[in-house]
Amino acid sequence: MASMIAVNLEPDRLRVGSRGSINRMVEQVQQEKYTSQYAGNDVFEDNRSRNTSNAAQTGSTLLEQGQSAVDDARVSSTSALPSAPICRQFWKAGNYSDAHGSRVNLQSGKTYLHVHPMFLHSNATSHTWAFGAIAELLDNAIDEIQNGATFVMVDKISNPRDGSSALLIQDDGGGMDPEAIRQCISFGFSDKKSSEAIGQYGNGFKTSSMRLGADVIVFTRHMEERSATQSIGLLSYSFLMRMGHDRIIVPMVDYEFNTDIGKFGISRRHTNESFQANLSLLLQWSPYSSETELLKQFDDVGLHGTKVVIYNLWYNDDGNLELDFNKDPQDICIEGDTRKVESLPAWRTVKEQHIANRLHYSLRAYMSILYLRIPETFCIKLRGQVVMPHNLADDLKFPEYILYKPQAGGLREVNVITTIGFVKDAPHVNIHGFNIYHKNRLIKPFMQAMNLTSTRSRGVVGILEANYIQPTHSKQDFERTSIFQKLEVRLKEMAWEYWDYHCGLIGYHVTKKVRAVSSPSDPPAMSNQTFPTVGTEQAASPGLGVKRKEHSNSVTPDAVRKLPRLGEGVAVTSASSSSRHISQQQQNAVAVLMQDNQKLRADLFEYEMRKEELNLQVIKLTRELEEENAEYDRLMAELTLLDDMKLENQRVNIVM
Template sequence: MFLHSNATSHKWAFGAIAELLDNAVDEIPNGATFVVIDEITNPRDGSPALLIQDDGGGMDPEALRRCMSFGFSDKNLISTIGQYGNGFKTSSMRLGADVIVFTCHSKKRMLSQSIGLLSYTFLRQTGHGKIVVPMVDYEFNASTRKFKPMLPHGKENFSSNLSILLQWSPYLTEETLLKQFDDIGQHGTKIVIYNLWLNDDGDLELDFNVDAEDIHISVGPKVIQKGHHPKPVFDHHIANLYRYSLRVYISILYLRLPESFKIILRGRVVEHHNIANDLKFFDFILYKPRVGGSMEAAVVTTIGFLKDAPHVDIHGFNIYHKNRLILPFWHVVNKTNRHGRGVVGVLEANFIEPIHSKQDFEKTPLFQKLETRLREMTMEYWECYCEFIGYQRKKKSSPVSVPSQHGLNMKRKEQASAMELEHAKRPSGSGSYAADTLHIGVEKLASSNELQLNDKETILMQANEKLHLRLMGSEQREKELKLKVEQLRSELADKKLEYSRMLAELESIDTMKMEKNDRNCKLHSFLGHTSTFITG
């Protein structure tokens, strides 16, 4: 019952799959280049099962035991997504009743293979009062070139665990059990979740039949009849489709991924989708909340209108934490007065902590402060840009504001062109949190005779922030280009070798042709002489 209740922390099946993908992404520093998500068939009863496999560093026997235990994590909290030591158990149990793990690990000339089973079915049907996790380990014997059982607790304990695995896993013999390592190699992990859960209608919650290259949630977009014209219940926009299409959700799940790492869903690579690329008239806003007294965090938010605005009634912020999407299209304003329609933002907020399921944040004062600032940000942006998508800007008759030491309120030219608007400075607006916000872009400023000394200092600070961000972006781009150059050099070297090989092969063929022609000429000459001799 603990396993079952623990799994309910995930209310969404895709959120559970994302937890397992996080473990694979965390293995990128250990050499992981791919993670595969696919449907396989349970050989015991022919039912569908979910496969998730990566080529990361894998786990040694002790690491697998820690993985199958509760509340333990040895991950680096600074660099990794996972941190609570509970994600694997909660996510796998959320998707199905049973999960079996195969993992290979190579360390200090020791190559090991380990198998572990976490089975709700086994525990319930055998009436266990505690969680029992059978595991078996094998190590490579260099002299025999084969894997042999590891017996740290004796042969009887190994045999007992193996017997449970063969009885309750999808694999009936030790031979078929060990065959699962054939496509893993010397390092990597394979997870098979079987006895998948059903929805309230008695159907599999994960639908593998709608799209052969995708996995859907069974209550996904459907078509209803209204008169003679079918209309979709859900608009086919990424902001809606991610709820029902795993491929769409994975495409926006990570803010950035190295080119060397691929997520392969049902045989096809998932193309990464940067939501910021869907925006027009976009702006960059630097938000600096105070964290722990005097220490500050810095968050750059990209905000703009969706390219389809105002035709799609979608808005909200996509908030990432340590590269991972936590809140997709989070609504911070209501749509009753259409203010904020089509306004979408993207930011990475590492200064707030997500809850265990990674589908929301802890409701701390810092989070509430962020929510208020994003709401203000939306309304300020709307007031500046709404007329460019067909809405009338609200007229204000308020007197000219006095610049403060924290920010500069400036008057924008009324007739700025759309091209200029994308690069113009946005007004900082008012509000209790505007003092923590610096805006990027200072091209359009009021005349110098209207500026005070403090205002000039503010402009210089803004320009400095802008240059700093550009420098950071340039440095990152330089690293990416250098990596690309190395890859191209490697590919060029391979092509040169291939060219040399093919050239040598061609020369060999030409030589053979010349030799053949020479032999044919000699044979023809010989036959001519012979014919003359016979005729004579």
Template sequence: MRNSDYVDLSSDDEETGVSNSVSPALISRQFWKAGHYKVAHRQGHRAGTENQQNHMRIHPMFLHSNATSHKWAFGGIAELLDNAVDEIQNGATFVSIDRSYTPSDGKPALLIHDDGGGMDPGAIRRCMSFGFTDKKSKFTVGQYGNGFKTSSMRLGADALVFSRHRSLTQSVGLLSYTFLTQMRYDQILVPMVDYVLNSSSRTYQPLMPHGKQQFSSNLTMMLQWSPYSTEEELLKQFDDIGPHGTKIVIYNLWLNDDGDMELDFNSDPEDIRINDEKTSQESKPIFYHHVANQFQFSLRVYASILYWRLPTYFKIILRGRDVQHYNIALDLKFHEIIKYRPQGNLKVRASYKFFSSELTADIGFLKEAPHVNINGFCIYHRNRLILPFWRALKNSSNIGRGVVGVLEANFMQPTHNKQDFERTPLFQKLEDRLRQMASEYWRLHCELIGYPKPSKNPRIELDHQESPSSRTRNCLYQPEPLNHGSQNESSGASMNAVGFLEDSEVTTLEVSSGLLGKSTDIHKIRNQGGLMLKRKNIDPPASLHHANRHMGSYTEQPDSAVDSEKMCLVQANKNLRSLLSEKEKMVDDLNLKAQQLGMERESLMIEFTQMLLEAKLLEGNSVDFF
């Protein structure tokens, strides 16, 4: 059996590393200790091909070092979920995460299955390679062509990929760190086999574009290093895939430093948890059980907030039960919507031409505030959560307690592991602005959750790392109480209550925050297209009213009047949320219709391809699928 018979995805060099006669090398089952790798001595290695062109070689140790970008095991699972979510545009309706057992030794394995379009023989080879990706759409999460390798190798030492493409071909690929280390290869080899549908017998036959010997060699090695000992047992894994889809089996799962499996399948039969909690949940404080803390240990909680929006027909199924999507923005009290336009290098901003450089931030108090010591912003990119509950205000006082925001920053560039953003000047501006936003909101609304009103012109103590120049100008005034004045006074007061923002950053505020007086018709403002109030349009009476207040000529309303105003605001917010729900339902219906049309088109394409295949087979011509 020649080594060159295997699929080499790291080099065009025909000569591989070592003889099969070397003694196997054992690897540690603990992920952070599995990087120790030795290869046998090589003799007569040729660095180039026959035409003397040199090629970069990729050592198997790179699989491990590349996977260390995921410090957190759930970060690896999120990458695999991203691939399934990206398949929504190809007809995917679900992704399932579950535990299975390897038939060879009965050990737990992680199983991820979706009903997307699947991969043909060329696509699965790009999936197994580094840096190759077809995801250039602004609607897809993946963009680097590295997610599958980092995520699968972070979760376990070995991964099998089964993919069926439009009922025409099915392929199996093995990415095995165990295989490479025990054979002591010094380049990455990936055994793969492909099958094509025989239209007359309706069965799948081996596809051998490079000859029977190469197919047999890859299949032999796959059966030797996978949990399936026969070809029939291997192909039986396609039974639950259906006409199209992809299934990934990750086995030889890593252990933590204590020798326990990193992924805990036993604590909750409907969840997968991180196995490093040192104390019982009963002894934890109350805020420990909030989603802001539970997502670090519970995959069900993390998956519920991982995507900002999902089509109603698409399901994330964890261990047999649907994950309920949780929109943090719809679970906030005294909710406001603020728009922010970043100021930065125009060339940098132009590079993100697909996205608007203006973002909308939802901000409010957690329903559990002030009983939970949680604050921060959930920052998404292309619908995917990058920074969960990033703390805007890092201080030991109660300032900012319970203040949470949600926004989608598509103009920022995430890191390769999608757990942070690149620390560019543009991100620094956003970071400073979110600190200001959180402190302003706290100062203006802390009384609503029982904290004392700040003194006149308070100096909000921000994080010591924040630059003074980044603070918002004219935003340190006392909140304006709501009154029974005219429409102009009410709208002016609402703008003063929010505070003025810098011209270079924020010039508008969404009216749906619910800060207008009861005499203001919110629906009328929306119908007339006036979604935002601009600071330059504040009426003179409101400005004068604001000035008189700081001259000491202002008297507060009775509490009963304020309560009446609050009741009106609550009703107005309910009406707006109802209208928003109707619009979202309309969007979901339109997306579903578009999806159905896309699936009909796919079905027609499949029928056309099958007819073309049958015609060529009748003519006796060979069909090239590559």
């Protein structure tokens, strides 16, 4: 059932080079045929092809024409790599000499390529920031909202095998069937066809989980019509490196719901031999030492959902866990990353506690601004507490709205509305930059488009959603394309222009007077340094002149007010900062409502479970009724036959 990738390396056909070519390599690899290393063994190896699943289930071997079968003795599962314990510091964990390489010579003399376990580590280095890796795992849960997900929770749990800390990420989305979880753990698969989906490469789970810890185990349950499956998969860097494997092997077991006995049993995908082989590896290398413990992890999954447990978490260079679970019992922090800022003593604490600084070391702060829009039916939980969404536009005073019309791909014109203003504590707090979202997801928080050494644009903050530019693989930056570079230039000009006209509002000398609004008969004067804008929502201070000149393609205040708030539709907000302030009393009321909502969801879950039990009972009783009806029909037929025979005997006796 399990397959090893066997890719014929013909001259100039496949080149493995820079990280940028990895995706192209994987796409080509997936189109090649596969050779089974473990015939009849269900130890799943990475890079399965969809079109080989049926053959793999029977344990058959797929070979290129004219190619002989691969003997297990000829394709070794071990290499000359040392079996010493893996270094627990992430940035040093990949320092292993690869004496074996990633090529295997087959009987026919052809050379084949497969993915070496060390690629798991090198692939994960795209995440330089641990919170960026957690964000990618959250993206998977957000994408599950369309499948009915109502929550995702992030928490610390204890590894039952050794008591060490482990990271739990769980959602109640649609879950994955056996084929989907294999695609999730292998490379280069992505079935996210929605234009709104955040993920697209099918690589995020591997890079993010391996960035956070050496090992990850996945529990997932999926329901489809009347069938239900649950699967367990293990992606273990520790297992692969310590055992010296030269390819990625993923132990995996699957269960199917049996309506006859009313519980889950071994999936028909497995033979008993292959199931036991996979289960043995799971019990040896996972945090759970028995099948009962493994299956117990599904107790809180419900009818459908996914639970990810990342263990053997990485340490930093100081020998401490990179993720700090002790600093705040309701948060997860990055150990030692609290930022000290230079400021006047009276304002130092305010600046240090500003979200622009806290997001770098506080996961709760980062998660609160990670998404522009979260449906009311969905919540993010961290350490058992709901993460309250934070609208960055609420932190601005004297906001303006600037319409930018770039051309995507040189042909299609798009509209991007940027909310720009001064941070509330400006000029005492020197926070500035642009928060750029892509498809609802924060990619660049407080991007410095301006010169840090200049007071010009001090305290100017902007928020925009730019769906026309492409984020990088890690979703922490954008591809350095000409389109993005033009956006950077435009944002810098926006910040300077806003500062030049409005710096007087925070006590600086105005360098450019705000001009009077032209009459309708006057032609609108445009310059290269101006942008279509809406005037600030608060009147300018005395002595600053009247509002800026309107432009023919400006966004009118009425039009802005008709648009949804930032976080509800587009990157626009219309209410004044004072009216948008939420009091503590309102926050408490929201918390109470959310608790009530959670209770109702729990009740709904119980009702759904009961409904499913009743449905299964109906199916069982219907089947029994059909059997009883069949038995009744058989007995009636026998009775009729006996009656006929009795009548016939009576006639015979009368005749005699």
